[in-house]
């Protein structure tokens with residue numbers, strides 16, 4: 224019997240958005256409701272906006288997530304935010320291990336694993352990101368690289384509800400470039416195999432999102448690939464019309 228996984232379309236706003244951006248949520252909330260549960264939707268705003276966005280989305284089907292968290296619950300870590308704080312602000316999920324965190328903040332697989340555990344400790348779903356660079360893809364190492372990232376970044380103890388994996392090839396982020404449907408299929412199938420091998424009970428039900436230059440124009444093809452259970456969207460999630468042009472493929 225095939226496992227059914229509810230697709231998820233999540234928007235990563237990165238370092239974009241001001242208080243006024245709450246107004247953009249009206250269209251996203253309306254759009255999320257129009258999917259009638261065929262897919263879930265989430266917006267991950269910068270930390271300054273999590274509480275305001277969660278307040279606006281309360282009582283709707285739109286989930287709100289953070290973009291990163293510290294591994295510890297509290298303490299002398301100036302500038303950092305804990306998973307418990309995100310939860311307190313109204314988030315139900317947090318992205319960990321995004322390539323921009325790995326690249327600009329030198330986060331290792333072990334760091335990412337500790338952050339995913341922190342998310343679970345706080346009752347948040349962890350969206351764990353993996354993906355190869357252009358050089359790694361060209362030299363034929365993409366599967367090896369992602370396999371190593373998965374092994375090191377995923378803690379034991381996942382469930383279908385507390386873990387989502389996002390495959391985001393670094394070279395496809397913000398570039399307008401995307402892998403071929405065949406390459407996406409190969410990678411997502413590989414990630415599925417890794418999940419099932421390591422987590423026999425949950426592996427088949429964990430959602431695997433594709434991220435990297437997802438736009439309304441390519442969403443249908445990318446979301447139609449086997450084992451692609453939704454998208455992690457950057458730039459095209461900032462405007463409700465574009466974001467719904469992507470999530471709308473699940474209507």
Ligand code: 13P
Nearest residue numbers: 235396397435436457458
């Ligand atoms: P873009 O959709 O802007 O390429 O960003 C993808 C991403 O990094 C989402 O986390």
